Amino acid sequence: MSETVGGRLAVVGLGPGDATWRTHEASDRLAAATDLVGYGPYLRQVGTLGDHQVAHPFPNRKEAERAVFALELAASGGDVAIVSSGDPGIFAMAAAVVEELHRANNSGRWAGVSVTIIPGVTAATAAAARIGAPLGHDLCLISLSDVLKPWDVIERRIVAAASADFVLALYNPLSRHRPWQLQRALDAIGCHRSPETPVVIARNVARHEESVSTLSLGEVDPSSVDMRTLLIVGSSTTQAFTDRTGRSWVYTPRHYPNSPVGSRD
């Protein structure tokens, strides 16, 4: 027997929208939970709660506080789910929870809590699915938020990714407090990529008022982008076309110039 009577904590990835693109394990743990902890909009994304369930909404930011609160609830015997949109390990809550476990490891605080991380469909692969297969080749996922990291680190990564011909998925591209970063990022990419390069602009994927469109790199206007938008910037081989029904498609072939085509291992 554990010396602490502990409950359990699941760090749940909700996927990009409603339950359609949520995993079965995520749904099961959400249904079983006594307590749900998360940023307010993510808690609403869970859907209607049962009578036995309590929602604990948190403001944005405050991730460490959210993690500690959820671990404390679980330590007192709760069946707790802390929720993130998308995948909890991609720019979301899992790192904050594990960092708190690390911090508490010497003290033994929360040692009786069973912690599980439940992956989800992340925004980049969800957006990609709507428009075809823009991520078909090597890719980078980069958060443009410089709240937690210096801008020069971000810009160095963007330049490295663009110069090595990665597809780039840009998370958290812009907010009221970060108005100029996206244009800087696009300018840096533009030094290594043609202005004709397809860019997918995906907003509210799998949610109400979803929109997914394709522009060329030269056409992207940051003033039409917000925090609910994800951008996918193609590589040199990314293709865009419109089919006979008027549907737009973007894909990055898995084969690369000067390689054999149509085989893999």
Next chain:
Amino acid sequence: MSETVGGRLAVVGLGPGDATWRTHEASDRLAAATDLVGYGPYLRQVGTLGDHQVAHPFPNRKEAERAVFALELAASGGDVAIVSSGDPGIFAMAAAVVEELHRANNSGRWAGVSVTIIPGVTAATAAAARIGAPLGHDLCLISLSDVLKPWDVIERRIVAAASADFVLALYNPLSRHRPWQLQRALDAIGCHRSPETPVVIARNVARHEESVSTLSLGEVDPSSVDMRTLLIVGSSTTQAFTDRTGRSWVYTPRHYPNSPVGSRD
């Protein structure tokens, strides 16, 4: 009315293993399908089929042929699912299907087929969930297979990712026909990363005989790696620790040195 009587094709991401980490939409489309097309092991991953369902196994490679076969079946009125492990847009079948649609766009072949891509949990986020949150910061997904692309393109990407301090998730690290590529990749990363850097070695995640372990970059032995393994190489800030129960954890904090900690937007 469409001029072609067409069925429909879903390009389904199965997630990393059984239905636990599969989305509800993926399960629904698999259950409804009259025909399932895929590489043999992925068809077995679907589980038991109904009496009304026909499996069409394909050998590995031959992705273009698989895509054409599935589109033809759908064009003749079938309710077809073409399946990939993980996410179909990450080093999998979605790009091959969309490329065939592009190729056929002028002829109008398959114009009556309704094509949907259903995302899944990709191997990197599944492996990450088992060990904590190693992908918590900016990351690259790179396939080490040089069957479809030249090795110098891959190596250039690895060097760019390592020098800009990305976390690297290495897909398809090694096969019988590609024995030396992983060591070359690790050597390139080692020029930019300490030998103490945590590396997650994840094999058969969410499947029978799953194993997920952590080594340091200096300890990784390619002879213990195969095609069913995914490697996650940490950045300069990635942390590894063992908790009081003996469980191993790896995480990459979202904050970066010289930045404010504990906030985001």
